[in-house]
Each structure stands twice: as C-alpha cells, then as structure tokens.
Amino acid sequence: MKYNFDEMINRRGTYSIKWDGGQLLKDMGFTERYDEDTIPLFTADMDLPVPQPLIDALHKTVDHRIFGYSIFPEEYFEAVQHWFKKRHDWEINKEEIIYSPGTVHALNVAVRAFTNPGDGIIIQRPVYPPFTASIEANGRELINNPLICDEKGYYHIDFSDFEARAKEERTKMFILCNPHNPTGRVFNVNELRKLADICAKNDVLIVADEIHGDLVRRNQSFIPIAKVVDDVDPIITFTAINKTFNLAGLHCTNVIISNPELRQTFNSVMGMHLPSPFTVSALIAVYNEGEEWLEQLKEYIDGTMEWVVKFLAERMPKVKVRIPEGTYIMWLDFSEYRLTPEDVHDRIYNKANVLLEDGKMFGEEGLMYQRICIPSPRPMIKEAFERIAREFAGIS
Ligand SMILES: Cc1ncc(COP(=O)(O)O)c(C=O)c1O
Structure with a gap:
C-alpha cells in the first residue's frame, strides 16, 4: 500500500x-x-x-480487552532474528536477545554492570546527551574522543587520540553511536574494524548503540559492529523498533550479547522486565511486515x-x-x-x-x-x- x-x-x-x-x-x-x-x-x-500491519496488530490487542502480564513468545525472537538477517545479514541466536524497556535504560545498566565508579568511558562528542549523563550520573569518568569535522562538514574519527584514550589504565568501556547522532555518520567497515581492534588490544568493552541502523540513506549501507570483528564476544549491541518504526512510546529495545557471562552480568543488574502485550504484538508486526x-x-x-x-x-x-x-x-x-x-x-x-x-x-x-x-x-x-x-x- x-x-x-x-x-x-x-x-x-x-x-x-x-x-x-x-x-x-x-x-x-x-x-x-x-x-x-x-x-x-x-x-x-x-x-x-x-x-498498517502495526495498527492492525495493536487493534487486535486492544480488542482483546485484557492487558495482563505478558511473555516473550517464540515469534518475538524469530521476528528479531528474521529482521536482522534479512536487513543486515546478521545472524543472531535466540539466547543472545535481551529485552530492555528502553535504550537509555539499557545504557545505564551496561555502565553499572561492566564498569566501576572511577572507571573511564570513551564517547565521541558531539553525541546524544544521555551518553554523558549515563557516565556522570553513575560516577564514572568521561573520556572524550571528539569527532573531527573537516571543511566540508564531514566528521572523522581521530584514531590516534582514540588509541591514546583506550590505552589509559582507567579506560574500561567505549560507547559507540552508529549511525552517529547528531552528526549522521555511518561508520564504514574499516573504521569499525580499527575501533574494534584498538578496543580488543586494550581490554575496552564496546557498547554499540545502533538504534538508528535501519534509517540510513538509500545509497548507504549500515554494518553492525558485531559483524565485522572476528571475536564478537566483547560487544554489547542495542537495537530497537523505537526509531525505525516510530514506537518510542512502547519502550522496546533488544540488547544483543553473545557472550554468556556478559549476558548474565547484564541480566543480574537489569533484573527481570516483562513486556507489555502491545510491545510484543508491535514488534512481531513491524519486524515481519514493516519493510x-x-x-x-x-x-x-x-x-x-x-x-x-x-x-x-x-x-x-x-x-x-x-x-x-x-x-x-x-x-x-x-x-x-x-x-x-x-x-x-x-x-x-x-x-x-x-x-x-x-x-x-x-x-x-x-x-x-x-x-x-x-x-x-x-x-x-x-x-x-x-x-x-x-x-x-x-x-x-
Ligand atoms: C542514539 C540514541 N540512543 C538512544 C535513544 C533513546 O532511546 P530510548 O527511547 O529507547 O531510550 C535515542 C533517541 O533519540 C538516540 O538517538
């Protein structure tokens, strides 16, 4: 239609x-x-x-007239797997998918779960303000690796500065924003590989906020960072239906963590969150029929x-x-x-x-x-x- x-x-x-x-x-x-x-x-x-398939699915949920505690059915996980395979050629196993009632929530959980007060966390400013807040409000040290704007208004990563920052003893985490809000950069394979290599060499955990990943220009392609590295274990990725399908009000983020220990740590800090029946039916509808x-x-x-x-x-x-x-x-x-x-x-x-x-x-x-x-x-x-x-x- x-x-x-x-x-x-x-x-x-x-x-x-x-x-x-x-x-x-x-x-x-x-x-x-x-x-x-x-x-x-x-x-x-x-x-x-x-x-329209989303509107139909939500109508069906409303028409049922009861909105109790809900579960994540098989179709929920299958829909996430289907979307990322089809759109980004990214294979995700069911057990790697963790629901969070929002991305900023997941970000704060990750900061608390994987770093200690006083630890350093790299971000690339100018960047979405809650990145800064998640570091400062949790008593961690903000380490800025500013993106460099050239005379054409195009932003680049300052890799030598990034490496120097990653090497600092206190640095434990890097929060990547890709596609980058607000500069609009979509980092390419080489850039992502370089970032991942530097982080791996220096034991810096990558937390990748990729929730704008479906919204790139039609002549561009987006690559999840978890796909470009040999060892995907130390990467935590945030995905969401929020930006792609204008569903911010339904609070539905899926955190992808392939390493079982990191997953357990993340879950233990986040605690259990049951979804709303609206969230479940919305996700299944958009990931299966929203293309x-x-x-x-x-x-x-x-x-x-x-x-x-x-x-x-x-x-x-x-x-x-x-x-x-x-x-x-x-x-x-x-x-x-x-x-x-x-x-x-x-x-x-x-x-x-x-x-x-x-x-x-x-x-x-x-x-x-x-x-x-x-x-x-x-x-x-x-x-x-x-x-x-x-x-x-x-x-x-
Ligand atoms: C990069 C980025 N991360 C997170 C969010 C907020 O996500 P959520 O509403 O799921 O917390 C936004 C919203 O604009 C964003 O641009």
Missing part, C-alpha cells in the same frame, strides 16, 4: 512531549517560548503515520533532506549542512553568521517559534550548531525553514 506522509496528523492532546509538553520543555530550559503556533522539531520521534513501509519512509526522508539542503543553499547559504549518511537528523552549522549562540537560539526559538535542539547539549563541540529532526510532513518542515529564513534574512 502507498502511505501518505504529507498528511498532517494533529498530535495535540495525545500526551506527546513534542506537542503537549510545552510547560515541561520550558521548565527544562529547552525553550522560553511554547504556544499553539510552535513547530516542535526537536526530539527524535516522527509526526508520520506508522505501518514495505520502511522503504517508503526512507524515500520520503531522503526527499525532505534534499529539499532542506537546496532551500538552505538558496535562502540561507551561511548555514553549513550536509545530507547525513544515516539517521533522520540534520546538524546545522550556524557559525558563519558570526552571531552568538544565544542570538541564534533567540531568532529560531523565540522569533521564528520553531523548537530545535541547541548543539551545546551534545557537548561544547556543538556550540554553534542546531539539531533538527525532519521526519515530519514536508509542509511542516517547509514552514519551519521559511520562518527561520525570515529571521536570518539580511544578516551579512
């Missing part, structure tokens, strides 16, 4: 953080302004309709990104942007305007009334950037950029 992603679905009054969370967002210091005219494009969830929708979604997102790049080149050429290799996030560099970050923020959030995410939240490397999530109907994205362009017009 053909999906209409241009449809504007009103999300107000549905407990959406984007559309109903104005007071909370103001209290959190995200924005000063939030009203009925705000266009919120900050958090990574989509304003787009989900696959047709995903292909259409990817085409739509690629099209929107092309529109954004063209619009900015014509109307705001000082904004540096590239089409990311993966994710549905765009990382906009405002540094050429020579305005303060506060002024950039004021023009976008208060004057244009568009809610993005200040780059500084991803680390100081992001100070002059704004992050935008673009999986919304294209007319909404166009309106947001028109408004922003008006507020920057005439600045030389």
Whole structure:
C-alpha cells in the first residue's frame, strides 16, 4: 500500500512531549517560548503515520480487552532474528536477545554492570546527551574522543587520540553511536574494524548503540559492529523498533550479547522486565511486515533532506549542512553568521517559534550548531525553514 506522509496528523492532546509538553520543555530550559503556533522539531520521534500491519496488530490487542502480564513468545525472537538477517545479514541466536524497556535504560545498566565508579568511558562528542549523563550520573569518568569535522562538514574519527584514550589504565568501556547522532555518520567497515581492534588490544568493552541502523540513506549501507570483528564476544549491541518504526512510546529495545557471562552480568543488574502485550504484538508486526513501509519512509526522508539542503543553499547559504549518511537528523552549522549562540537560539526559538535542539547539549563541540529532526510532513518542515529564513534574512 502507498502511505501518505504529507498528511498532517494533529498530535495535540495525545500526551506527546513534542506537542503537549510545552510547560515541561520550558521548565527544562529547552525553550522560553511554547504556544499553539510552535513547530516542535526537536526530539527524535516522527509526526508520520506508522505501518498498517502495526495498527492492525495493536487493534487486535486492544480488542482483546485484557492487558495482563505478558511473555516473550517464540515469534518475538524469530521476528528479531528474521529482521536482522534479512536487513543486515546478521545472524543472531535466540539466547543472545535481551529485552530492555528502553535504550537509555539499557545504557545505564551496561555502565553499572561492566564498569566501576572511577572507571573511564570513551564517547565521541558531539553525541546524544544521555551518553554523558549515563557516565556522570553513575560516577564514572568521561573520556572524550571528539569527532573531527573537516571543511566540508564531514566528521572523522581521530584514531590516534582514540588509541591514546583506550590505552589509559582507567579506560574500561567505549560507547559507540552508529549511525552517529547528531552528526549522521555511518561508520564504514574499516573504521569499525580499527575501533574494534584498538578496543580488543586494550581490554575496552564496546557498547554499540545502533538504534538508528535501519534509517540510513538509500545509497548507504549500515554494518553492525558485531559483524565485522572476528571475536564478537566483547560487544554489547542495542537495537530497537523505537526509531525505525516510530514506537518510542512502547519502550522496546533488544540488547544483543553473545557472550554468556556478559549476558548474565547484564541480566543480574537489569533484573527481570516483562513486556507489555502491545510491545510484543508491535514488534512481531513491524519486524515481519514493516519493510514495505520502511522503504517508503526512507524515500520520503531522503526527499525532505534534499529539499532542506537546496532551500538552505538558496535562502540561507551561511548555514553549513550536509545530507547525513544515516539517521533522520540534520546538524546545522550556524557559525558563519558570526552571531552568538544565544542570538541564534533567540531568532529560531523565540522569533521564528520553531523548537530545535541547541548543539551545546551534545557537548561544547556543538556550540554553534542546531539539531533538527525532519521526519515530519514536508509542509511542516517547509514552514519551519521559511520562518527561520525570515529571521536570518539580511544578516551579512
Ligand atoms: C542514539 C540514541 N540512543 C538512544 C535513544 C533513546 O532511546 P530510548 O527511547 O529507547 O531510550 C535515542 C533517541 O533519540 C538516540 O538517538
């Protein structure tokens, strides 16, 4: 079937953080302004309709009328195995799959399970803010291996710095974000091999957050790091239906751990979590029947990104942007305007009334950037950029 992603679905009054969370967002210091005219494009969830087989499966669950404690049936594991084999040629054994009610939850569990207070953990900033929080809130040491941005706005790994950081006595873990949020890099086989080799040589455990892995451009391919190394044992991978199928509200992450001892340690810190019947039926539906929708979604997102790049080149050429290799996030560099970050923020959030995410939240490397999530109907994205362009017009 053909999906209409241009449809504007009103999300107000549905407990959406984007559309109903104005007071909370103001209290959190995200924005000063939030009203009925705000266009919120900050958090990574989509304003787009989900696959029809998913809607049918959830209807069936609702129609049953009882929502008790649930189990993980065989079909759940088979659906995960089927998806990763088909989409990423990755064989996963059933016992390697561990359910977690969220990725950030799993990240905090991994930090507590595999490191001790005072241990060092490498991350590559600018990066998704909960990576930093999971290290600091658990009393571990943050070790930054910043990604290097070249003059074309393309991000590279600084391998010599990475190796030096990995060699430090205190370093015990590396949290990889691939595809990388917010820079959109999808690391290639050589990069992944190099990272894995350095970690193996220095006894650094890799925790790979790959939850954007299904959402790469149509001319790109994504490779799970567990697939490229000879010895997959020391790798913990996070996968999720969350980003791919816009199911953040159903809290369903699958952690893949092939090493039985690491699995046991992870489980003992996490404790037992039973799923909701909605989560189980949703996962089975999307992993078995969601491909047709995903292909259409990817085409739509690629099209929107092309529109954004063209619009900015014509109307705001000082904004540096590239089409990311993966994710549905765009990382906009405002540094050429020579305005303060506060002024950039004021023009976008208060004057244009568009809610993005200040780059500084991803680390100081992001100070002059704004992050935008673009999986919304294209007319909404166009309106947001028109408004922003008006507020920057005439600045030389
Ligand atoms: C890289 C990354 N990891 C984790 C999350 C959050 O996942 P969850 O809602 O499953 O905790 C996000 C959300 O944007 C993300 O971009």
